[in-house]
Amino acid sequence: MSFSPTVSVIINTDGRVRSLATCLASLRYLRYPMFEVVVVAGPTLDGTHELCRAYGDQILFRTCPERNLSMSRNISVQAASGQFVGFLDDDSVPEPEWLEDVMPAFEDSNVAVAGGFLHDHTGKKYQWTFGTLNRFGAADTSLKRATPEYNFPGSFNYPHVMANSVFRRSAIIEVGG
Numbered sequence: 403m404s405f406s407p408t409v410s411v412i413i414n415t416d417g418r419v420r421s422l423a424t425c426l427a428s429l430r431y432l433r434y435p436m437f438e439v440v441v442v443a444g445p446t447l448d449g450t451h452e453l454c455r456a457y458g459d460q461i462l463f464r465t466c467p468e469r470n471l472s473m474s475r476n477i478s479v480q481a482a483s484g485q486f487v488g489f490l491d492d493d494s495v496p497e498p499e500w501l502e503d504v505m506p507a508f509e510d511s512n513v514a515v516a517g518g519f520l521h522d523h524t525g526k527k528y529q530w531t532f533g534t535l536n537r538f539g540a541a542d543t544s545l546k547r548a549t550p551e552y553n554f555p556g557s558f559n560y561p562h563v564m565a566n567s568v569f570r571r572s573a574i575i576e577v578g579g
Contacts, residue, residue: 416444
């Protein structure tokens with residue numbers, strides 16, 4: 403893969419130390435050459451902070467004072483050093499080729515975000531393919547195609563890329579987080 407910009411793999415978590423431990427362990431199998439891991443934990447008391455500190459300098463660990471995903475993601479983007487940020491849920495186990503598959507989309511400088519389909523726990527069925535969210539957070543997963551017609555500022559419904567989404571860090575900074 404000739405196009406290999408730096409990626410910060412970000413995991414925002416709170417109160418799910420066991421799934422986070424599995425997710426962190428799975429990252430050692432990523433085949434992408436240039437990535438760092440950033441974990442931001444909320445005010446959990448379940449051992450998450452201790453788990454993250456045990457990784458030492460293998461991960462970049464930050465805390466979020468509230469259980470607030472938007473705040474936590476902004477903290478993680480500020481801490482990240484990669485040109486791109488890839489968000490994983492704390493219960494994700496990415497395929498080794500996850501970043502190798504998604505990063506070529508960014509060879510087009512007009513692309514600000516890319517992602518892919520998610521498999522469920524069986525690894526055989528899709529958990530999420532195409533979908534939108536509305537401003538109240540309600541998801542519509544019945545869609546069978548991409549919906550670029552919803553992709554404009556202020557849209558009530560908007561395309562949603564779930565747990566395996568990668569963003570140009572500069573685009574997130576440009577819009578203020």
